[in-house]
Amino acid sequence: MSIDQIILFAIFAAIMGLMFLGPWRHDLVAFAGLMAAVLLGVVPKEQAFSGFGNPTTMVVALILVATAGLTRSGAVSSMARLLADRDRSVSRHIAVVGGVGGLLSGFMNNIAALAMLMPIDLQAAQKARRRAGLTLMPLAFATILGGMLTLIGTPPNLIVSGYRQQVLGEPYRMFDFLPVGSAVAVAGMVFIALIGWRLIPQSRQEGAGDAPERPRRYLARLVVTEASSLTDEPVSQIREQALKAGARLVGVIRHGHALEGPLDDQTVTAGDVLLLRANPSALDEFRSASKLSFPDGRLEPRARKDSEGQSLIELLVPVGADIIGRSAQSFGLVNRYDSVLIGMRRRGIALREALPRQEIVAGDLLLVLIPESRVEDVLSASGLLRLDGGSLPVQREGHMRTAIGLFVLAVLATSLGWVTMPIALGCVVIAYVLTGVLSINELYDHVDWPVIVLLGSMIPLGLALDSTGGTALIAGWIASLTQGYPAWAGLALLMVSTMFMSDILNNNATTIIAAPVGIRLAEQLQVEPDAFLMGVAVAAACAFLTPIGHQNNTLILGPGNYRFGDYWRMGLPLEIIVLVVSIPMLLIVWPL
Known part of the structure; x- marks a missing residue:
């Protein structure tokens, strides 16, 4: 090994060790590693910040903003209202919620998909008097699996596509990941729904208080408008709908006076004011679902006009x-x-x-x-x-069709090859601002800046490892270990190694390291590289053994009352299933 290779391997080992031990946040560790590489001369100073201008980094940032537009318009919330059913068994609940989460993850960032569905899962667990820890981990794993369906579902797919464009001159298309990703996702979901959730430790869950601290409830008013779905509905039915959203109807006010007599026997009309006991989230959910309006702040409230976010x-x-x-x-x-x-x-x-x-x-x-x-x-x-x-x-349900239409148009334009993904998403973000889906003041609030710093820091390090021959060296080690065996054995070893790194490092950083190794390994085995690149994307995304390998695993750690060692119990057999299903599918779809 050359001196530069030794320095880079040492830097990567230090980054992996610090991320695993967790004394500092992953973005700080990655940025410190980049600075060390620049000072030691293994990353040219003029390329130090090239990762922040990389298309992959921009796509990740723009995906998060586009996802925020779908959330703000109420598009995701309106779909999710159908998911919380207290009468479903655990397996059916996981199949339904996890299935929707997987589909959403295919067309939006899987971290955001989990963030959308996690409150619904917690609420469903509370209504069913079920431990949230039984379903949160399956939901997190389902959204990770769903991210493998399309180009934009998970950052490893974007990183691999970007690397393929650099090396082979052409990126992957929107649905190139679908054949292998869908097979893996379906097999994984069947295991999670039928068997996986039963492997989660339960003794510690009992009485552990899985439900988060109860949010503060207020007595608030909402105005019934002509467009409301509650107009001319009986109060008894409105009361049931409010309860489904987590709110409680305590009174109806008409012309400044509370309705007298048994409320359930009466109907509401446009202009009536509903008095509800609810937390802010439930209040806005009920308002959006029923097309109600916030009051205008007068003593005798009228519907408030939504002029801006x-x-x-x-x-x-x-x-x-x-x-x-x-x-x-x-x-x-x-x-x-x-x-x-x-x-x-x-x-x-x-x-x-x-x-x-x-x-x-x-x-x-x-x-x-x-x-x-x-x-x-x-x-x-x-x-x-x-x-x-x-x-x-506050959700702006009046912009729902606009938000969905713009996002679908961007996906379609990318799928047909009219524009690249960064350009399509950039146009969506601009259109969101111009049409009022998002305000210009909140655009940057929805970007996960630690992830952006991590990507921007690791990309130059990965390129340096490749340019100094480090990735070719790793590929040579894998090739020597599988010498005399079929090429698929090298693919299997590459995927196992990538999975291991992803579990203890980070799926984005792992992909940046492993993608060049996959290319070099294919070159040494004298086979087509696509199966190896796709194998890296699948393996890097499937970080199921620890809470640090994927942000979705980290998000559920507290709400699910999990410990570090709980993940491998369901995660290890799931990773084995992923390998067993994906390797034959890779060889069929992307022949060597």
Whole structure:
């Protein structure tokens, strides 16, 4: 080995060790490794930041923004309402929710797909009085499997496609991953739904409190509009629909007066105001599903017009805040800041009457609907403090068709080869802003910057390992170990090695290292490289043994009450299934 190769192998070993031990975040470790490589001269200084301009890095960032547009428009939420059924068995629940999660992951970032479905799974577990740990890990694994269906489903596919373009002059197309990915996903899902979830340790789960801390509930009002699906519906039916969304109907107000008599026997009409006890998420979910409107902040509420993106924000009134001793009305919350006091809690009790006129005192919790462009104005003028995690972007269901149409058009244009994926997604993001699906102020909030830094740092390191002959050296080791055996044995060993690295490192970083190795190994075995590149993509995506190999595994660690050693119990047989199914499929679809 040359000195440069020794230095790069040492840097990669240090990166893998630090990521495995976890003293620092993965993006900092990767960036430190890049800086060390530049200072030691193994990465040219003019190429140090080339990874941040790489198309793969841009695609990952743009996918997250495009996914946020689908979420903000309510497109994903409207699909997910059908998934929570307390009467389903665990296997059926996993098959339904995991199947939808897998399909979503094929056309959006699989991390975002899990983030969408995880609250639904937690809510379903709570309603069914079932431990959430039984279904969260299967859901996470299902979204990882689903990401293998298309080019944009998971970053390893994008990285492998980008590397193929650099080496062979042509990237993979949108659905080139589908034949192998669908076979692996179906086989994996059958195992997860029927057997896998039973392997999750359960003794520690009992009484462990899988459900997250109960969110704060407010007494809030929603206005029935002409377009609402609840118009002329009986209150009894509305009550059931509210409960499904996690809200409780406590009253109906008409012309400023509460309806008297048995509510369930009456019907609501346009202009009525529903009084609900709900947390912010359930309130917006019920509003979006039923096409209701937030109130305009007047004493006798009317429907508020949605002129721009808005957020429901929980605010704490600290001692000395400028708003203390004043009401929302006297402060000018509506007139000056176009914001509405939706709910109010004092000493743990949700206040009900005349919220605009309630005198605000220190310690109150306020739920306020604020246009995104006015958030900082409200906070600076009032002295209120935003609660950590207490901000919820309001769904804009009026833009649902636009968001879905733009995204489908981008997928179609990429599939037909009209434009490349970065260009298609870039146009989608611009169109989202122009059509109001997303505001320009929130674009960068939806980018997972640690992942971007990780990719931008690891790409130059991977290229340096290849240019110095390091990947060819690794390929030679694998070729020597499989000498005398069929070429598929080398493919199998490459996939096993990639899976191992992905479980202890990170699927993105692993793909950057393993893709050049796959090319060099194919060259030494004198076979076509596509099966090896596809094998790297499949193996790198299938990180099921630890909570650090894939971000989806990390997301469920706390809510599922898992330990580090819980993942391999279901993950190890799943990885074996992936190998058994994928290797023959690779040889059939991509002959050597």
